[in-house]
Amino acid sequence: xxxxxxxxxxxxxxxxxxxxxxxxxxxxxxxxxxxxxxxxxxxxxxxxxxxxxxxxxxxxxxxxxxxxxxxxxxxxxxxxxxxxxxxxxxxxxxxxxxxxxxxxxxxxxxxxxxxxxxxxxxxxxxxxxxxxxxxxxxxxxxxxxxxxxxxxxxxxxxxxxxxxxxxxxxxxxxxxxxxxxxxxxxxxxxxxxxxxxxxxxxxxxxxxxxxxxxxxxxxxxxxxxxxxxxxxxxxxxxxxxx
Numbered sequence: 001x002x003x004x005x006x007x008x009x010x011x012x013x014x015x016x017x018x019x020x021x022x023x024x025x026x027x028x029x030x031x032x033x034x035x036x037x038x039x040x041x042x043x044x045x046x047x048x049x050x051x052x053x054x055x056x057x058x059x060x061x062x063x064x065x066x067x068x069x070x071x072x073x074x075x076x077x078x079x080x081x082x083x084x085x086x087x088x089x090x091x092x093x094x095x096x097x098x099x100x101x102x103x104x105x106x107x108x109x110x111x112x113x114x115x116x117x118x119x120x121x122x123x124x125x126x127x128x129x130x131x132x133x134x135x136x137x138x139x140x141x142x143x144x145x146x147x148x149x150x151x152x153x154x155x156x157x158x159x160x161x162x163x164x165x166x167x168x169x170x171x172x173x174x175x176x177x178x179x180x181x182x183x184x185x186x187x188x189x190x191x192x193x194x195x196x197x198x199x200x201x202x203x204x205x206x207x208x209x210x211x212x213x214x215x216x217x218x219x220x221x222x223x224x225x226x227x228x229x230x231x232x233x234x235x236x237x238x239x240x241x242x
Contacts, residue, residue: 001035001038003039003103003107004106004107004108005107005108006036006108006109006111007028007032007035007039007111009025009026009028009111010027010028011025011026012024017184021182021183021184022183022187023183023184023185023186023187024184025089027117027121028111028114028115028118030068030070030122033065033114033115033118033119034065034066034068036114036115037062037066037110038066039103040059040062040066040110041102041103042059042062043059043102046059047100048097048098048100048110048112050100051098051100052080052096053096054080054081056076056077056081056097056116057076057079058097058112061073061074061076061116061119062115064076065115065118065119070119070122070123070126071123071126071128074122074123074128075130075131077116077119077120078130078131081116082130082151082152082154082156083148083151083152083177083195084116084117084119084120084195085120085121085124085191085195086148086177086186086195087113087116088113088114088115088116088117088118088119088120089113089117089185089186089191090181090185090186091113093112097112098110098113120195124191124194124195130155130159131159132158133158133159133160133161134161135161136161136162136163137160137161137162139162139163140162140163140164140165141157141163141164141165142165143157143164143166143167144167145166145168145169145175146167146168146173146196147174147176147177148175148177150166150168151174151196173196174188174192174193174196177192177196178192
């Protein structure tokens with residue numbers, strides 16, 4: 001095995017992709033992913049984690065991929081990232097986690113982003129979901145905006161047991177994931193719509209308004225915020241968070 005160079009990633013042939021708008025990069029299959037994962041040195045002082053904005057336990061999830069434990073790898077990633085299939089495709093890994101990889105001193109860094117994408121895609125195809133809170137804590141939270149930050153915030157709050165509803169002014173959740181990144185980089189139906197954690201049975205309640213008179217108003221300091229929300233509420237759609 002050539003440990004200095006990455007396992008090549010399959011892509012659409014140029015003459016094929018010239019005639020469609022489908023995703024260019026096809027990603028790894030199981031054998032390719034395990035072979036690439038075997039290149040990881042499992043560093044004790046993992047520099048790759050220092051380059052990751054959300055501090056995913058990269059050596060731990062790659063070790064699970066190496067052993068073929070893809071479900072456990074997914075749960076390790078989902079402890080830190082709410083959107084692994086998205087991040088595995090569009091994060092600038094070359095200047096973040098992979099930019100810190102020790103392998104790049106001699107040879108190519110481990111394809112961390114492609115492994116993250118593989119794990120997330122495998123989980124989606126096998127209907128593996130992030131672990132939910134054991135019980136709700138009785139508190140409700142509204143998240144304004146369903147872009148990557150809003151979805152991540154909602155996901156982290158839901159893991160802590162909060163009952164979360166996302167309010168979005170546009171007709172689809174996802175923000176820049178839907179409206180700013182082209183299909184050939186980030187498929188909308190197969191990736192974004194599946195990973196954006198909203199209720200996909202009755203996902204939009206059009207024109208749902210916040211209450212005009214709040215029950216048990218918590219604080220006078222919150223009053224200006226409430227009035228701002230009320231003034232915009234007629235233009236928002238609500239997405240019950242799963």
